[in-house]
Amino acid sequence: MKIALNCPASLPATQFGGIMFLCLDIAKESSRLGHDVTIFTTDLDFANNPKTFNKKLPRIEKIQNFLINRSHVWFSIQLFFINPGMYFQMNKQNFDIIHTIGIRSFQSLVAALIAKKKKIPLVISDQGGLTTHPDLTSSLTKKFLVALQKPFIKYIINSATKIIVPNDYEKRIFLEFCDESKIKVIQNGINLDILTSKNLNFKKKYDINSDFILFLGRFSKIKGLDVLLESINILRDKIDSSKIKFIIMGVDFGFESEMLNMIMKFKLENIIQVIKNPPREDVIQAYRESKFLVYPSRWELSPLTPLEAFAFKKTIISTTAHGIPHTIHHNQNCILVEPDNPHLLSESILELINDEKKCEKLGNSGYELVLEKCNSKVMVKNTLAMYEQIIKEYSLLERLSK
Numbered sequence: 001m002k003i004a005l006n007c008p009a010s011l012p013a014t015q016f017g018g019i020m021f022l023c024l025d026i027a028k029e030s031s032r033l034g035h036d037v038t039i040f041t042t043d044l045d046f047a048n049n050p051k052t053f054n055k056k057l058p059r060i061e062k063i064q065n066f067l068i069n070r071s072h073v074w075f076s077i078q079l080f081f082i083n084p085g086m087y088f089q090m091n092k093q094n095f096d097i098i099h100t101i102g103i104r105s106f107q108s109l110v111a112a113l114i115a116k117k118k119k120i121p122l123v124i125s126d127q128g129g130l131t132t133h134p135d136l137t138s139s140l141t142k143k144f145l146v147a148l149q150k151p152f153i154k155y156i157i158n159s160a161t162k163i164i165v166p167n168d169y170e171k172r173i174f175l176e177f178c179d180e181s182k183i184k185v186i187q188n189g190i191n192l193d194i195l196t197s198k199n200l201n202f203k204k205k206y207d208i209n210s211d212f213i214l215f216l217g218r219f220s221k222i223k224g225l226d227v228l229l230e231s232i233n234i235l236r237d238k239i240d241s242s243k244i245k246f247i248i249m250g251v252d253f254g255f256e257s258e259m260l261n262m263i264m265k266f267k268l269e270n271i272i273q274v275i276k277n278p279p280r281e282d283v284i285q286a287y288r289e290s291k292f293l294v295y296p297s298r299w300e301l302s303p304l305t306p307l308e309a310f311a312f313k314k315t316i317i318s319t320t321a322h323g324i325p326h327t328i329h330h331n332q333n334c335i336l337v338e339p340d341n342p343h344l345l346s347e348s349i350l351e352l353i354n355d356e357k358k359c360e361k362l363g364n365s366g367y368e369l370v371l372e373k374c375n376s377k378v379m380v381k382n383t384l385a386m387y388e389q390i391i392k393e394y395s396l397l398e399r400l401s402k
Helices: 018-032 085-091 106-118 140-159 168-174 192-196 225-235 256-265 280-289 305-311 342-354 356-372 376-400
Strands: 002-006 036-042 060-063 066-071 075-077 080-082 097-101 122-125 162-165 183-185 211-216 244-250 272-276 316-319 335-337
Touching: 002 018, 002 106, 018 036, 018 066, 018 097, 018 376, 036 085, 036 106, 066 085, 080 106, 085 106, 097 106, 097 376, 106 122, 106 140, 122 140, 122 376, 162 168, 162 376, 168 183, 192 305, 211 280, 225 244, 225 256, 225 342, 244 280, 256 272, 280 305, 305 316, 305 356, 316 342, 335 342, 342 356
Parallel strands: 002 036, 002 097, 036 066, 097 122, 122 162, 162 183, 211 244, 244 272, 316 335
Antiparallel strands: 060 066, 075 080
C-alpha cells in the first residue's frame, strides 16, 4: 500500500510528544513490512518549546524505510500550524489511503481536502481530547480558536471513512459526532526498539548521586506538576534526600517559570533536579535507571509515557482523570489516585519507596501488558488490516457507483 500520514510534527521535534511518536511508529512498522509510507508534516524543530520552526530542515528526508516530507509553517496560532505547502506536495501524488493524526490541525484539514479531491479513503485519529481537553477553554484566545475550528472539524469528521480511537473513553467523545459504525478501537502501543537502545550513564551525565523518582512530560499545569511539587513538599521530612531524589524532565509548555518559582518557594532544590529539553536517548535512559515514575496529570486520553515506563519494568503513580484508567489499571500495573490531591499522591509515593516488592510486581505486570498488547507491532498490524479492509470496500463502492 502507498500510505500518506499527516501530523502537525515529526522528527526531530520529539518534544511534541504523543501523536508525533504514534505517527512515527505507524510509519516505521508499516514501511518495515514493505509498504510505501510518507509522513507529511511541518518543519517544527527540536527545542524547549512547541513553536520553533526551521527552514533549514530537509524538505524531504528518508529515515529507515519511510519518507518525511516537510513544508514550512507560515504562521501559528497556539498549536495550530499553517503550512500551505503541504497541500501542493500531497496534490502531486496518489495514495491508497490517507491517515491523519491530530484533528484540531491544519494538517488534518489538508488531508480531508486531498482525500475528497482525489477520492482516496481517509482515516482520522485525534488522540487530543476533541472536546474534553482543559486547554480548549483556558483562555479567550483558545475559546475563539476552538469556535473558529468547529466547521473544519465537522468537515474532517464527515469526510472520514473511519475513525481510530485508542479506548472507549475517546469512542464516547466521537459518538457525539458520528455513528458507532464509523469508529474502530485500536489500542495505542509503544515501539519496543527502545529496549535495545544504547545504554548510557544517565546519573553520571547529570551528576545524580542517589536513586531517583522520575516525572517525564511537558512543563504544563495540565500535567499536574504543581500537585507533584506540593506532594514533594509534604514528603520533604519523611524521606532521606541523600538516598532518593525527584528528577523532573521535559520541555516548557507555559509552566516552567511557575514550576521553578514553586521549587524555590518550598525550598526543594536539594531534593529536585530539573532537566530541560532532554534528548530522546537521555529520556530512555532515565526510564531505565529510575525507581518508578510519577505522572499526576489532570487530563490524558491514552498516555504513552506509562507504557514506555512499563517497557523497562517501571511502574507509575498517576491519576483517575479522563482516559488514564482506560490505559493503565490501578493495583494491576500502577497506582492511580484522584487528581488534584497532593496528600494522596504523597502517600502513594511513600508507599512505593517503602515497598520495593510491590513496586517490582506492578512494573513486571506493566511489562507483560506492553509485551503482549500495547506495542507498536500489534497496533500497526491491526491498523494495516483496517486499511486493507477500507481500501477493498472503497474500491467496491467506486465500481458500483459507475
